[in-house]
Amino acid sequence: MTDVTRDLTDPRRAVVADDLEAGLKEPLFENLEIPEKLGPVTIRVDDHKIKRYAFTQDDYHSWHLVESPFDGKRIAHASLLGNDLVQLFTTVYAASRVVGLHTEEQLWFDSPAYLNEKVTLQGTYTEAYERRGQGYVVMEATATGEDGRSILRHRGVEILRTAPAKIAGRGSTSPSKRVTGEVSEDAPEFTPNAPASGQVLPPLTKTFTTEQAAVFSRVGEYVRNIHNDLGIARAYGLRVPIVQGQQQYGAMVEALTRAFGSALFTGGRLRVKFLNTVDVHEPVEIRGKVTGVTHDRVELDVWVRKQDGALSAVGWAEMPLPKPNNTK
Template sequence: MIPATRDLTDPRRALEVDDLEAGLKEPEFDRLEIPEALGPVTVVVDDHKIKRFAFTQDDHHDWHLRASPFGGRRIAHASLLGNDLVQLFTTVYAASRVVGLHTEEQLWFDSPAYLDEEVTLSGTYTEAYERRGQGYVVMEASATGADGRSILRHRGVEILRTRPGDVAGRGSATPTAVDERVTGEVADDAPGLDASCPAPGQVLPALEKTFTTEQAAVFSRIGEYVRNIHNDLDLARAAGMRVPIVQGQQQFAAIAELLTREFGTGFLAGGWLRVKFLKTVDVHEPIRVRGVVTSVEDGRVQMQVWVRRADGALSAAGWASAAAPSESSVSTETEQ
């Protein structure tokens, strides 16, 4: 039996295999099968995988690198396995021939993954539809711990093949009529978050990020020899972009970082985050992550969250919830 690795695919295969994507399907809408099984794949959340993610996100929180409130054990970042779930379709479709666009991501955070734990990822394409000339596909997937517990549950929507430069300006997704509109606007005198006593109208502190070419490339699987519009300049330009763009999932992880820092265990074990990706973000383009509490009911904090680009436009907008934290469960900034 081949031992599990930290990646969806083992890059060491390149020593013996010429075409790493031989036998995989072309990522085209008319080749979809609904339903279609994706995976399963077993990955190891080892020290390298955690530190690699910490680099891509510039998130070096103590809980991931030293010890956490979960029995003192090191844990993975909340959405460390999120991109693995998003990319599960590349176990069936050729990853380096994908020119898609992630339009919506939703994760349920049931429990953290522990250092050196083997996690099984499995998913299914459950739905496909066409809208405005684009072919969309819906994936439902999960990450399950070695003891059978649920770690993450995922639902994502993606345009399977497109030219991102043609849709980036108009926004790749917009909230539907049933969604509570997220404007990303807060009053200048809005109160800051009191994590020990959250209340409607309180604003989460801003988290500022700038994802570099190197960070985006590593996040987007360059270490597995996957080429895409996030890690390859030529492919990005062929898709109508001037430079590679940051994965929506990488922005999603920044929102998850903010929620982890403010709500601690209340987010890592029982949190929820749904985000729609509205406009693309270039590598080296500063972004600002924020959120506001909309309600506190039945021990849960409901929020709107968003990411704003340097030009002021919203690149992502969504909704989140976490268990109302106690003083002992709130994460604080740690010594670096």
């Protein structure tokens, strides 16, 4: 089984291996090594991987299934490789013993990944610190194409092991620019050809089902966690599994892709902080508001709001100006 697969770990190993996580470290803060190399891993962005991600996000854009503005080739969703980068640490630490909480995610979008392209993922744990009784770790990682070009650059912050039900919603260190998620009733709608401060993106609604969350959270690799297993979720104080922060992040990227089109894939950036957990089957709405425009960039606040009115994620985006006719 030496061929390149679409996953971080090859589930076919279960045919011959009793313990799929044998030899991996216990995911505890005290077991961290700084710096610590993660990967490299080479995966293939095949038809199944693209369609699987389309299912988990309910995002069936024709660029991913038929053809795109990039020489007519099918491309992966902009954030398709994001969860692979987040999960790189499970090449060193036992994935099914992780009960962490993703607190911050940042991706730089440098170029699209093409159908059937082999992509190399590698990262490093660069920093670890304790705050309010929780152990945090910072990862920096990259996804690189077959020709050596950068596809994605990632920086994420994670609490390695915690009790999500107890700490979600208690807030975090606030950046100087706060996202309120407030939109006036007369706010103008975003205009790709003439962006201006105060314009708002059309709302995007999502309801991630149990099946979508489970597939996104690697049930197909026999990984068990608070996102895909009811028993584990309840053991850690949750009534039902919760949606991964990275899955919410993907919905925010979808909203930006709809607004900025192909420009996002070659120069977009999105930084997000996760504030509250989202249950499976819990409706959320993704919105965005332009906060500044220069001669070649657009700055936005982006957020995810739950049905009860609470914000589950807030973010700050910098996007290249949309390219004419490439936002559909």
